[in-house]
Amino acid sequence: MKKLVLLIAFALIATVPLAQAAPSNSDSIARPVKVKLALVYLEDFSASGQPTGPPGSYWYFVNSILPSQDTWQEFIPGDGYARINVDSLTSNDTDTTNPYQLLGWGGVGVGHRIAVRMKGAVVPGLTGFIFTYQEESSTFDEIDIELVADDTATAPSGHATLPPSGWTDARFNSYGNSSLSTYLPETSIKQPLVNADGVPVSHIDDAFHVYVIDWYANHIDFWVDSVKQATITSPIPDSVSEVLIGFRDLSWAGAFNWSGTKTMTIDWMQIERLPTSGSAPPPPSGS
Ligand SMILES: [Ca+2]
Numbered sequence: 001m002k003k004l005v006l007l008i009a010f011a012l013i014a015t016v017p018l019a020q021a022a023p024s025n026s027d028s029i030a031r032p033v034k035v036k037l038a039l040v041y042l043e044d045f046s047a048s049g050q051p052t053g054p055p056g057s058y059w060y061f062v063n064s065i066l067p068s069q070d071t072w073q074e075f076i077p078g079d080g081y082a083r084i085n086v087d088s089l090t091s092n093d094t095d096t097t098n099p100y101q102l103l104g105w106g107g108v109g110v111g112h113r114i115a116v117r118m119k120g121a122v123v124p125g126l127t128g129f130i131f132t133y134q135e136e137s138s139t140f141d142e143i144d145i146e147l148v149a150d151d152t153a154t155a156p157s158g159h160a161t162l163p164p165s166g167w168t169d170a171r172f173n174s175y176g177n178s179s180l181s182t183y184l185p186e187t188s189i190k191q192p193l194v195n196a197d198g199v200p201v202s203h204i205d206d207a208f209h210v211y212v213i214d215w216y217a218n219h220i221d222f223w224v225d226s227v228k229q230a231t232i233t234s235p236i237p238d239s240v241s242e243v244l245i246g247f248r249d250l251s252w253a254g255a256f257n258w259s260g261t262k263t264m265t266i267d268w269m270q271i272e273r274l275p276t277s278g279s280a281p282p283p284p285s286g287s
Pocket residue numbers: 064065066067087088089090091092093
């Protein structure tokens with residue numbers, strides 16, 4: 001998911017970092033290990049058009065996969081859901097390498113839980129994602145949850161992709177002050193999505209799921225439907241970053257085996273403050 005070079009760089013510079021790491025807690029009284037998280041921002045898409053977000057933040061969209069989705073009303077009609085539409089036709093793509101269809105929001109820093117409830121994120125031929133991104137002159141920060149029906153670059157490929165026996169592949173990645181030319185340092189964990197029993201599951205199921213990145217200063221936890229999928233301890237990004245939700249056409253996402261259009265439906269995006277000691281409770285399930 002590298003090199004999202006839009007007008008993002010200038011937008012970041014012009015933006016006051018609105019969500020920094022939580023201040024340390026001077027309370028010396030012993031606390032439970034699990035703590036309730038403080039809400040920083042909830043976008044529930046109940047108002048039509050471009051969201052405003054907290055002061056100093058901004059929203060934008062990219063539509064280089066399905067250029068005809070070109071108004072805020074089409075992305076956010078005001079019924080409580082954002083929609084990201086894609087088609088299987090590549091001839092109309094306005095980015096000929098790896099086009100995107102996405103909503104972007106800036107931004108959030110270390111010390112936060114980033115959670116999204118959505119359905120329709122797994123579409124053969126495309127990578128569905130939620131990721132953070134920040135770029136400087138020669139380096140970038142990034143944390144990824146990438147979802148594909150069948151990761152063709154990761155064995156086994158050609159597996160079943162539909163419920164009940166098929167599953168969805170995922171990549172959980174992090175980059176911290178990584179080189180824009182070598183993409184290093186990088187950690188990438190490639191594995192199926194699993195349920196609470198560790199059984200691979202398919203998200204081509206027309207059901208809502210909650211995808212979560214817990215971005216601590218010393219590690220990152222990745223959750224899907226209250227189940228911790230992976231933890232990365234290095235590299236850990238340290239700069240305020242954008243949050244991007246949508247699709248990208250990447251080589252390892254396999255072939256389009258469908259025609260027409262498909263839609264990712266986003267119920268909400270939520271930012272919460274992580275505890276500075278102890279661990280966060282599991283996020284909610286998708287249902
Ligand atoms: Ca297209």
